[in-house]
Amino acid sequence: MTRHGGQILVDQLKLRGVNRVFSVPGESFLAALDALHDAGIQNIVCRQEGGAAMMAEADGKLTGQPGILFVTRGPGATNAAAGLHVAHQDSTPMICFVGQIGRGDRDREAFQEVDFRAMFGTVVKWVAEIDDTARLPEYIDRAWRMALSGRPGPVVLSLPEDMLSAQADVPDRPARTLGTDADYSAFAAQAMELLAGAERPLVVIGGSAWSPQANRDIARFAEAANLPVAAAFRRQDYMDNRHSHYVGDLGVGMNPALGKELAAADVILALGTRLGDCVTAGYSLLDPATFDATLIHVHSDPDEPGHVYPPTLSLAAPAARVLEALTEAAAPHSGTDRLRDLRAGFEAWQTPRETPGDVKQEEVIRWLSANLPEDAIVTNGAGNYAAWLHRYFTFKRYSTQLAPTSGSMGYGFPAAIAAKLRHPDRDVVCMAGDGCFQMTLNELSTAAQHGAAVITVVINNGRYGTIRMHQERTYPGRPSGTDLANPDFAALARAYGGHGEAVVRSQDFPAAFERARASGLPAVIELMVDAEALTPGQTLTQARAMGEAKA
CATH class of the missing domain: 3.40.50.970 (Thiamin diphosphate (ThDP)-binding fold, Pyr/PP domains)
Structure with a gap:
């Protein structure tokens, strides 16, 4: 035809x-x-x-x-x-x-x-x-x-x-099914033999091509092998964060204690992750020039193992498909006390630290974590506001975190629209900074046109917070190019036919969120936060003092 x-x-x-x-x-x-x-x-x-x-x-x-x-x-x-x-x-x-x-x-x-x-x-x-x-x-x-x-x-x-x-x-060319069957038992036996002799083992999960089954399998493997599991940057939904063997995420704003554990690990089982610069704090925790740990690297790209860190044992395969063989070969590791300490360190890290202002992001994130359905999808782009989400939100199921490992601003809102269109029955919440949101907020029109009732929480501190942080730490007291003149985000949402309101006190957020959810419309909740609240662990004044001390 x-x-x-x-x-x-x-x-x-x-x-x-x-x-x-x-x-x-x-x-x-x-x-x-x-x-x-x-x-x-x-x-x-x-x-x-x-x-x-x-x-x-x-x-x-x-x-x-x-x-x-x-x-x-x-x-x-x-x-x-x-x-x-x-x-x-x-x-x-x-x-x-x-x-x-x-x-x-x-x-x-x-x-x-x-x-x-x-x-x-x-x-x-x-x-x-x-x-x-x-x-x-x-x-x-x-x-x-x-x-x-x-x-x-x-x-x-x-x-x-x-x-x-x-x-x-010309005739159509039908789709072909990619082959998936393989025997990973020999690799799994070798991997578990290396892990058995470890004093400070650590499993790091990441990459792509994960699945709900892999989410369950990593928990089974961690239990069977009695090993601590850390998630790579913005892959926190790969394992239920409530699990006793989950010990936190390695990425921007990571728990320093967990970073030290990565640096001190003698055997690392890297499942899917590239062990890139965000996971390794700019390659400082694992220096490629002096790296001497035993690395067991599973990655779907055969050219990735050895690209930066030399593996002792590697396998070119999707990590999610290797987990079953690893679980079958697993024998419990003896490091129960260390595992317990790592888990306790993660739980302490999740305990909110109070930040300045009447709207406290740690309280907002903890409320969302406690009150959203387990299958709610949370998205974000890039900015210091994301550090509160990474630290204080407990991800419970796979495919509930959508965030760019590339650190691209503006990602969270369009990603939320795509998520709501794909899963209209699930709550979808976008966390966005005022700078991040303005890069793609014109897609409010797309959300309205196609009925994507996402709820966007805009953290308004009137500046590009991440860059201001780096400025204060490097050139204290000399801000340049980071202040923002913002619109009334709530009014803008209403102008697009959506729901919009501003929150100036943390205690008012729950009711505002419920009104946004009940509206059935694309909604924006603007949080007026104190500019001093730079990161979960540091104020703007403290960052400036740090920079002055260095100078």
Whole structure:
């Protein structure tokens, strides 16, 4: 059957079970928009490509299948780069379709012309431009498999508009199931032998391609092996934080005592994590030049073990699939007292420390942790406000934390929209700083249009708090470029047809949250926090004093 390229493309997506895409429309991919018209695939039309890309990335995280994005050439693709970078560093499967100039106009600097192979070459797993309409099924099949294979990640396919509108008679290429069966028993036996001789073992879980089953399996393994488990940066939902063997997270704002345990560990079982700079405090806790611990490294990318730290034993496999074999091979480790101490240290770390002001973020986060349903999804972007969430929120189930390990500002709100669309029956709460929220708050319109009733809690301290912290510690008393002139966020939410209100006292937050939830609308609760409340453990004045002492 002869079809135009847009129809061929969309038919391949349908064959792979795609039921939602995210886009900002452009004239460069009109044929794809035409095919989406009656395809039965929901097209979430966004307000800017950066927000759309972050929604597609979050959808990929939630489903484990490639998040699908359509953007136009030139500025559309460059705007989308932020979300593609998130997908790359977070190892999230994603496919971005980019409209492109006609094939006959290449290399003339035509309207919005960009060489996407050069532009995205170091940001995504694979980027290609499709010249032949008949080869669309081939390219899409390869893109789908590449987004999911090994270390998952983003793929970009460039679609010249004349190629996409041209007709071709080509059969569909059906989806193929990636092989999953393997015997990991020999590896598991070797790993447990190394762990048995350890004095200070530590399990670190992270990476992507986790699952609800893996969430249960890591608890079973930790119990069987009697080992402490720490989560990598923003992977805190990989294990129930209430479990006796969970000892905290390794990332920005980590418990210093847990960081010391990582540095002192003699055997590290790294499951899925790359042991990147956030996990290792900028490679200071584990110095690649002097690293001499026994490292057992399980990662889906065969090129990752040894990339930074030399492993004693490694396995190229999805960590979630190795857990069953590890559990079967497990024998209890003797370090019960150390495990108990690590757990006690985590619980003490979660005990709130009072911060200045009438709105105390530690009280807000602890209330949310205690009162949200266990399956509620909590999202955030980047900023010092996230340190309160990381420290004081107890994650109880898998797929309840959506946050960028790349530290991208503006991520939390579009991610929350994608989460609410994917799980309309679950509470979705976005935590955002005033600077972070303003990077993508135009997607309030998208939330209203598509009925995504997310609740956004905006921490308003009138500044880019993280940068101000670093300024005070490095150049005390010389703030530069970090003050913000903010809108009335609650009024802005109402202007978009949502619910909005401001909170000036912590004790007023619970009632405000319940009103937001009952509204059934996209809601914004603005928390007017004291600018002195810089981090959970340090005020602005203390940070400045630290900087002055260094000077």
